[in-house]
Amino acid sequence: MKSHIYSVSQINRYIKNLIEKDIFLRDIFIEAEISNFKVHTSGHFYFTLKDEFAAINTVMYKSYSRDIKFLPENGMKVTVYGYISIYEKTGQYQLCVKIMEPTGKGALYAAFEQLKNKLEKEGLFDIGRKRRIPRFPRKIAVLTSPVGAAIRDIIRISERRNPNIKIIVVPVIVQGESAAKSICDGLSLINRYKDADVIILGRGGGSIEDLWCFNEESVARAVFKSKIPVISAVGHETDFTISDFVADFRASTPSAAAEIAVPSLYDIRDNVYALYDELNYCFEMKKFNCENKLKNLTSSYFFKKPLDRISDIRKRISDCQKDINKAFLFKRERAEADLNNLITRLEGISPLNVVKRGFSIAYKDNVPISSINSVFENDIIQIRLMDGYLKSKIIEKGEFDAKEKNI
Secondary structure (H helix, E strand, O other), X not given: XXXXXXXXXXXXXXXXXXXXXXXXXXXXXXXXXXXXXXXXXXXXXXXXXXXXXXXXEEEEOHHHHOOOOOOOOOOOEEEEEEEEEEEOOOOEEEEEEEEEEEOOOOHHHHHHHHHHHHHHHHOOOOHHHOOOOOOOOOEEEEEEOOOOHHHHHHHHHHHHHOOOOEEEEEEOOOOOOOHHHHHHHXXXXXXXXXXXXXXXXXXXXXXXXXXXXXXXXXXXXXXXHOOOOEEEEEOOOOXXXXXXXXXXXXXXXXXXXXXXXXXXXXXHHXXXXXXXXXXXXXXXXXXXXXXXXXXXXXXXXXXXXXXXXXXXXXXXXXXXXXXXXXXXXXXXXXXXXXXXXXXXXXXXXXXXXXXXXXXXXXXXXXXXXXXXXXXXXXOEEEEEOOOOEEEEEOOOOXXXXXXXXXX
């Protein structure tokens, strides 16, 4: 006889409690490859961890997944920390992950590479869209910590190079969770008021964690969206951030950014002097050339006797007119001669000349009759004479004999 009957839920819950109380399965590290990765609308990560011989269903709940800096991908090898549990509904055991990092490189580095590749494909790093830094800015906005060494270096270098340029300090948070939003708000504020010719965005050096706000996607897009040229000056010379790639110009340090953005007053003065000397030289050369031209003109024959030149031109015009008239007369005479020749030739072949010599011309329907085959008996024809015409009727027609044809 059965002592007790259990439900499936009770069995699954019992096994779950056993597993979750197990010291070994409660805190476990696993290194494996990700496959079948999916992000649920709830924010949970569902995927499979596998090696060469086996696989295990894995879940990373939203409360843990929101803290990782990179997005897991299929084929990525990771090291995870978590615990084994049972999904009571199906009775399947699964690995619940609390912490995940890429194997062989840090999570921040993986996130950096992922975002860098994404934004590069979107064209945010294109050289063609980057703007030139103004050569002679009047106002420079500096987004950085108001108490850091970076702002002191920028102000010191700016005052040394050109105290006439106004530095507008926009205090922002440059480290920590709220830094990205603070930087985006600062960029938006400067662009809204359009009260600067160039923006320096930066801070001093630090670890990748310290500089991470400059690798946030929101900051990168805010820099890209800025209508005012941006110089990125984050960390030391060897530090590179996403902001460096998006900005219009990357300075190795905040001090270098100040050197780039603020033109040296002494350099400007030297350039003005050089331009002044060049302008004077050009003026003297132009003056010298004009004086030589004037001297050559005043010493020339035509300048001394301008009426002789006019007289020569008038004579040439008169000669040209004579040549034109002569050519015209010659052409007209040739044309008249050709016309008379044509008239003579036309008169020679005109049938009216035949009539004038005592002959006549017979017509039928206003067409000259050249053969007896063109008329028939009783046809009415017209005969043209020298002084008039005759209308005749054909009574008879006949052909000439061979002797008459030769007459």
